[in-house]
Amino acid sequence: MASSSSSPSSKKGWMSGNFSRIAARVYFVLIIFQIPLFRIPCRSGICTTPIQVTSSQLIANEIFPPSVVKTLLFPGAVVHGLVTNMSLPNWNSLLDMYNLTGAKNASPAVDLQRLEVLAGSYFSVAGALVGLISPGRMTLFGTLLVVWGLVKEGVLGKNASADPAQSVYVYPTIVIALVCAFSSITYNVKKAATRGQVATIAKPLKSSAKSKLK
Template identity: 40%
Template sequence: MGFSSKKWAQIISNFASLLYFFIIIVQVPLFRVPCRIGSCQTPVEVMACASEFLPEFVVKALLYPGAVKRALMEGAAVPSPDQLLHPYKFKKGKKTDLRQLEVIVGSYLCVAGAFVGLLRRGRMSYLGLTLILWGIAREMFFGGKHATKAPCLFPQMIITMVIAFFSMRRDVRKLLKCCIPDCVAERLKNRSKAKYS
């Protein structure tokens, strides 16, 4: 089997997409921003606090995997679906804080990108993370002192951005072509042909 940038790009992007989906759905903390519940640390939590655009059952379905993960880590009972929304003060008519518009839009793109990435590769996830990064950086440097808890980024955010980049198949293929010269690829092909001939 010889070197094929297309094949390797597909393998890498498939694995990265699955890993990204897992990070978003089980709600690995990526950042901290002030929100309705005090502070939110994941795109799903931001969506739950700014959920006037989503039906209640969708918000519950998104929150449930993270609630199960927390319950297992803390040795507590898994909450019922009806109890999931209590900490998020879920109210259909409640307005969102527009100062965090980039973080909110980015969070929606991150979660949507996690699902879309399982079917086809795209840039939605990476764009969402970039928006969140921009929103938090703007708040940190130009936001003033209105927030009770200052926003910050966790190291996991940078790792997740790298994973989101590797989920973009075309970009990974370009990177592979750039990093592995044609002569090396040709040599690997010839070696594999000689091996199987």
Template identity: 45%
Template sequence: MASKVKVWATIISFTASRIFFFFIFFQIPLFRFPCRIGKCTTPMELTSSQLIASEAIPSGVVKALLYPGAVGKAIINRKPIPKYNKLLETYNMKDLKRYPITTDLQHIEVLAGSYLAVAGAIIGLVKSRRLGFFGMLLLIWGLHKDPRSSKGHPSFKYYKDAIFICYPTMSIAVFSAFLSIKDDVKKIVSCFKWTFLKSKYK
């Protein structure tokens, strides 16, 4: 029984981690949020724009992160695949240093959640970790509590339609991030197995 539980947990977490990676790296829209490039719809866009602006890592690394999603979007929208060396222009990520970083730090939960989601998607391909799941929860919390979306805020009229969560895709991303945690999946499978055996031999 223990071996079957371990096998099922491995299969589920392996599949879920690949689904989560697909959602993050192929930039499936999960939300809408005002950012440095105008409007961000994925954790990858938020993370990449911040990395470019802060010059934390070389732009070539950021372009490598962005390219799978850019190719996917081009294919889905039946548009020409963007050139690799023009990728930052395509995403409107040129000259981002002119924007003050303090405006980003006001929405630290959304930024931190995006960073953790991207890092969790990468690490999840190699080893089961809770990083991606915590990132998604932090991201949702930050989007919900953003002061600009509250009626009392001076910018509410402008931002009321700018901050939005796409619940169908966001739900799948959060669910797959959770199921990619092998230890937790093992406990769930064990519970289901034990419940099934109890009902069978009653």
């Protein structure tokens, strides 16, 4: 008589996969709703989230139309408006709200000094969007780049500013982002390890079968 209950290994795999999806969604909330992770100078002035860094670059280099950038910024702007003064942002003045109208005229040197944070922000935003469909390593790669750029800034301190409001600062929320980035790929790593074990076991069986035929 077949047992109706599932095996412990299948339950463990289901829980692991479910946990990675939850972690990917938490990471999506942190990035898309613009929870502050750090504070660095950028082309628009001061950026506190990967989306703000990415948006300033997209506007400055005219890679995408302003409407695409506004779409990225709008969810976070709504949350910020509701939390601060219980109002919704104006779509038409969204770029002014983030001080992005003059980003094209700003010097690129401020971003070139922090290439790791810039590249990591791109990967973090893209990974947050893709992670809703299929959690992967892009979020982890982007977050690690951002963390490395901030650590390098703190250790070397070459671009440190005398003004505290302009200096680089790391918020504790970046730890949550890093944990979520690691957790979102846990299921994929275990799956790859299982496949590797199966392949290792199958090779001796295949060779022993050939030796018997000889």
